Every structure is written in structure tokens, then in C-alpha cells.
Amino acid sequence: MQRVVNLILTLAIVACLLLYAMEFVSAGVVARAWPLVQLHRLGDPFVSAVAGWLPAVAKPFAPLILAAIIYFVMILSNRLFALGRHIVPSPKPEPTSKAKAASAAARVESEKARSQLYKEYHEIESALKSAKRRRCTFLSVDLVGSTSIKSGESEIAVTATFRAYEDLLRRTFKTTRAWKQSWTPDGAMICFLNLSDAIKAAQTILQELPGFNQRNNRLKAQLAVRCGVNEGDVVIFEDSALEKLVEHTIDVAGHMQKHATPGTLLVSAAVYEALEDRSGFRATGEEVDGYATYEWSPEGATHSD
Numbered sequence: 407m408q409r410v411v412n413l414i415l416t417l418a419i420v421a422c423l424l425l426y427a428m429e430f431v432s433a434g435v436v437a438r439a440w441p442l443v444q445l446h447r448l449g450d451p452f453v454s455a456v457a458g459w460l461p462a463v464a465k466p467f468a469p470l471i472l473a474a475i476i477y478f479v480m481i482l483s484n485r486l487f488a489l490g491r492h493i494v495p496s497p498k499p500e501p502t503s504k505a506k507a508a509s510a511a512a513r514v515e516s517e518k519a520r521s522q523l524y525k526e527y528h529e530i531e532s533a534l535k536s537a538k539r540r541r542c543t544f545l546s547v548d549l550v551g552s553t554s555i556k557s558g559e560s561e562i563a564v565t566a567t568f569r570a571y572e573d574l575l576r577r578t579f580k581t582t583r584a585w586k587q588s589w590t591p592d593g594a595m596i597c598f599l600n601l602s603d604a605i606k607a608a609q610t611i612l613q614e615l616p617g618f619n620q621r622n623n624r625l626k627a628q629l630a631v632r633c634g635v636n637e638g639d640v641v642i643f644e645d646s647a648l649e650k651l652v653e654h655t656i657d658v659a660g661h662m663q664k665h666a667t668p669g670t671l672l673v674s675a676a677v678y679e680a681l682e683d684r685s686g687f688r689a690t691g692e693e694v695d696g697y698a699t700y701e702w703s704p705e706g707a708t709h710s711d
Contacts, residue, residue: 408487415480419473421449426469539639542585543604543677544656546634546663547575547611548593555627563624570622571629574614582607588648593631593663595656597648601637601680605702608633608671609686613704615669633671634662637680658695665694670703 424445449469456475457468464471549571556564579587579596584607586597598604611631619628638655658674666672674697678687686707687700 408484411483411487412480415476415483418476419480421445422453422469422473422476426467426473538641540642541599541637542640542642542655543598543601543635543637544659545596545598545604545608546593546659547596547608548632548663550630550632550668551627552592555625555629559625567622567624567629571618574618574622575611578607578610578614582610586642586646586648595648595660597642601635601677602682604635604637605671605673605681608635609702609704609707612669612671612702616704630668632663632666632668634659634664634666635671635673635677636662637677658697661694662699665692665699667701667703670701673700673702674698675700 428446453468453472456472457465460468460471575594579594582603583598583600584596584603585599588595596604596607598607612633615629615631623629636655636659638653638658640651640653640655642651662672662674672690672694673687674694676697678684678700681687687702688706690699690701692699
């Protein structure tokens with residue numbers, strides 16, 4: 407509709423311009439041509455009407471003024487059409503039979519996929535509920551300020567010291583019968599099948615670290631570690647990767663380590679109560695994850711002895 411209106415108004419403007427140009431053409435064959443005669447017959451009444459509103463000096467320009475009026479009418483109509491498109495949205499095309507069939511098929515496939523997902527979820531949930539939970543102890547070990555102690559040191563000194571430190575930990579875990587290990591650049595999370603082995607591993611690391619700093623540490627700063635231990639029943643298998651497990655028991659072990667004072671081992675009251683040998687431990691009076699905590703350090707063990 408807009409294109410039709412614009413075409414009509416454009417032709418009217420061209421006609422007005424031709425009428426104005428004809429005033430400068432002498433009467434003759436051109437002026438008597440049938441198209442121009444018809445143009446005068448149709449257009450002169452409009453030009454005369456406009457000229458009637460003009461002063462005498464402007465009457466010769468009546469065709470041009472009429473062309474200008476028609477041009478502004480065309481601009482106004484275009485804006486009205488644009489406004490109408492915003493107010494009245496274009497009707498959406500009806501979907502074809504193929505589109506309807508494709509949409510229906512997509513809904514069916516979506517329902518099948520959702521049903522399959524629910525089925526797999528319930529199977530996993532049932533498997534976890536029926537899986538036999540195993541009593542495990544987790545030891546979290548972290549090297550305090552590992553980034554800052556490397557600052558200003560040579561690459562050789564850093565590499566030699568950290569390799570020796572890792573060897574110390576691996577030897578300790580081997581002698582204390584660690585079952586699974588997960589390593590990070592700054593520490594490790596170790597799984598034991600026996601609580602006493604986990605405690606022994608943490609105490610051995612803390613006791614041997616001063617001698618390590620004297621013999622093997624090539625850095626200016628002394629290495630210090632924090633240890634945290636927690637015990638609980640977890641769903642774990644022989645082929646389970648420790649870093650993939652999501653268990654609250656593991657999280658608590660990590661939180662114990664983070665709240666431990668450098669050079670100490672921190673455990674919950676439940677772990678403390680389960681120990682056969684509680685020598686060297688002292689109550690901290692603080693809680694971690696809602697658990698009362700006990701702390702062990704080489705210095706505290708020496709004083710208790």
C-alpha cells in the first residue's frame with residue numbers, strides 16, 4: 407500500500423513539474439501533443455486552485471508550489487505508514503504442514519530425551535543409595551605461602567627444593583600405606599583406610615620438616631605446612647579418582663587444613679575421640695564446620711612427653 411501511494415504521489419509531482427516547464431514552450435506541435443493536452447486537462451484545475459490562494463507575484467510558480475505540497479504529503483504518508491506498522495504488528499505466517507510436522511517431531515524427541523534423562527538420574531540415585539559406603543580417612547596437606555617463598559629465588563633452587571619436598575611426602579605416604587592420592591601444586595589430598603595411618607603420616611611430615619629445612623631447603627624462607635584430617639563413610643571404589651569425588655567428609659578435611667596453624671595438624675572432636683593415642687593433642691576452643699577441633703604439633707608432643 408505504501409509503495410502504491412508513493413508511486414501515485416511521485417507521478418503527480420512529475421506532472422506538476424511538466425506543467426511548469428510547459429509555460430516556457432511555445433505553442434506548436436509539442437504543446438498540442440495528446441499526452442500534454444490530457445495533462446493540462448487533468449492538472450490545470452488543481453494548479454488554478456492553488457494559484458487562487460497565491461498573490462499575483464507567485465501565481466506563475468503555482469505548479470512548483472503544488473509539487474512541493476504533494477512532496478510534503480508523501481513524507482507525511484510515509485511516517486503514518488511507519489507508525490501503523492509499530493501499532494499493528496504484521497500477521498505471522500501460518501506454519502506449513504511440514505513445519506507443523508517438524509515441530510511435533512521435535513516435541514516428541516524432547517519428551518523422549520527428558521524421560522531418558524530422568525531415568526538415568528534415578529538409576530544413578532538408586533546406585534548411590536545402594537552402594538556400600540566405605541570408612542575412609544582423608545589427610546589434607548598444604549604448603550604455606552608457596553608462591554611468596556619462590557619470589558626472588560633461582561629456578562634451580564626452587565626446583566630442587568620442591569622436588570625434595572615432594573619426595574618427602576611421597577615416602578611418608580608410602581610407608582603409612584596411603585590408598586589414594588590427589589596432588590595440587592601446593593599440596594595433596596590423601597585417602598587412608600585406617601585413621602591411625604593418616605595421623606601418623608601427618609605427624610611424620612610435621613616432625614621431619616625442620617630437618618628437611620636444614621638439609622634440603624635451598625631457599626631463603628623456611629617451608630611450613632598445615633595438615634587437616636577427617637574421617638567418614640564415603641562411596642568410593644578401587645577405580646575411583648580422588649579428585650572426582652564430591653563428599654562432605656573430604657570437604658571437612660580441607661577446611662580443617664585451611665584453619666590449622668602453620669606447623670600443626672587439626673582434627674575434629676569426633677576424630678580425636680576415635681584415636682587410640684591422643685598424646686600431644688590439645689583442644690583449640692574453636693569450631694570448623696560446626697565441629698570442635700583439636701590441634702597437634704611437634705612442639706606440643708615434646709612437651710606432653
